[in-house]
Amino acid sequence: MDRNLKIGGIVVGALLFAFVAGSIALHFGQKAHNRIDMDLAVEFPPDKGRVPGEILATVLARIMEHELDGTFGWRPNDLFLWGPTLWADNNSNRQMGIIHGIRETMLVFRDNLTKVSSNVYDQNLVEADTMFRNDEHKLFFPSAENRFSKGVVSLEHYVEGLHTDPPTSRPLNKRVIELIKLFEAWTALLGDGHGKLYREQERGGGPIRAWKTDNYFYVAQGYAHVMYYMMQAVRHEYGEDLKGSVEFLFDEVLEALDNAHALKPLMVIDGSAAGLFANHRRILDSYISEARDKMFSIQEELEK
Numbered sequence: 001m002d003r004n005l006k007i008g009g010i011v012v013g014a015l016l017f018a019f020v021a022g023s024i025a026l027h028f029g030q031k032a033h034n035r036i037d038m039d040l041a042v043e044f045p046p047d048k049g050r051v052p053g054e055i056l057a058t059v060l061a062r063i064m065e066h067e068l069d070g071t072f073g074w075r076p077n078d079l080f081l082w083g084p085t086l087w088a089d090n091n092s093n094r095q096m097g098i099i100h101g102i103r104e105t106m107l108v109f110r111d112n113l114t115k116v117s118s119n120v121y122d123q124n125l126v127e128a129d130t131m132f133r134n135d136e137h138k139l140f141f142p143s144a145e146n147r148f149s150k151g152v153v154s155l156e157h158y159v160e161g162l163h164t165d166p167p168t169s170r171p172l173n174k175r176v177i178e179l180i181k182l183f184e185a186w187t188a189l190l191g192d193g194h195g196k197l198y199r200e201q202e203r204g205g206g207p208i209r210a211w212k213t214d215n216y217f218y219v220a221q222g223y224a225h226v227m228y229y230m231m232q233a234v235r236h237e238y239g240e241d242l243k244g245s246v247e248f249l250f251d252e253v254l255e256a257l258d259n260a261h262a263l264k265p266l267m268v269i270d271g272s273a274a275g276l277f278a279n280h281r282r283i284l285d286s287y288i289s290e291a292r293d294k295m296f297s298i299q300e301e302l303e304k
Contacts, residue, residue, distance in 0.1 A: 030091055031264040036066050036229060040236050051162040052172035052237060056109060057125075059233040061155040063226055064102060064132070064148055067095050074148065077139045093215045097193075097222020099136050099148075104185045105230055106132055112181040114170040122170040124161060128154035176241050176302055179234065183299045186227050190292040193220030197285035214268035217281055220288055224260035227291070231257060246301045253294045260287035 038059070044050050068074055075092035076099075110125040131151030136144050161169030196216035202208055208216075235242070235250055242250070263284055271277030 030094075031262075033066075033070055033091070034225070034262050034264060036062060038062060038229065038232075040232055044236055051167070052174050053114060053169070054159050054162055055233045055236050056113070056172065056230070057155045057158050059229050060102060060105065060109070060128075061152045063098065063229055064152050067098060068145055068148060068152070074136075074145045076136045077144045090214060090218050093218035094222040094225070096136060097219040098226055099132065099222075100219075101189060101223045101226030101230075103129075103132050104189055105182070105226060108182045108185050112178045113172055116173050116175075119170070122158065124154045124158035124169060127151075128158070172237060174238070174241065176238060179238065180299050180302050182234070183295050183302070187292050187295045187299070189223050190227075190288050190295070193223045193288050194285055194292065196220050197281045197288060208270065213270040213281060217268045217284055220284060221261060221263065224257050224288060224291065228254065228257035228261045243301060246298055249294050249298045249301065253291050253298070256287045256291040256294065260284055260291065263287070 040055060040059070043058075044055050070091075072078075072091065074095065075089075076096050078092070106125070106129045110121060110129050114122050114125060128151045131147045131154060134142070134144060134147035138144050158169045161167060162171055197220050199208065199216075202212075231250065231254055235247075239247075263280075265278070265280050268280045269277050270281060271279045
């Protein structure tokens, strides 16, 4: 009996150690994955002779590639143990936020930033937008990875078409007023993130359970991730056309989004306002709300 108890204790201890070690490994792996190695000032120097639209398309493609080519790849359509509903679900929910951010950005890129009045849509952007709107949970016939990869290829074809003679892709129209549409889309998405992070009850009236807290956290963080890198792309595309006040607001939005998209607690805790433990949803919400408020100010400045 003592021997069996000893073996049982060893097994339980080994399982506990594996769980803790695995959780720590996932934590630091996710922390590293949250950032994309990208320096637009180096890749697209002002004297390079870039074509308007090239940076936006390149960064959009790279955000998607970063998720598809990461250590665990695209997660929301994985088996239930690794999907968005159980256990190692943090990156799955984050990726769901990322694909929604990409879709909203892609739509404005296609409809407003590269199209004027009755001009036809750029077909590569139409194709990319269509591919990114495929079901992120679909595993087969076709898989989400298959369609999202084709979306990336369409963006690459768009960039190639900007450099042909004559160009076969529609460049960015560089009308600063059209940026209002982009910030409207982003503030709406951040508003949804704020709602997820600030709510104290589920829509049905019940309490928010511990296993749902991190879901809301990581979906909202996915929104911020897309906007952090796309804001940098917008600044490089429109830099010389932005007023000094807008440039200052860009700095503040980027600071808030940087804090939001890289925040990675070991465990998302939903402590009370007067409790001893942190409330990570509220911490993330402070950055999300700051970015959203400053984006509203950018819209006001662009409308002047």
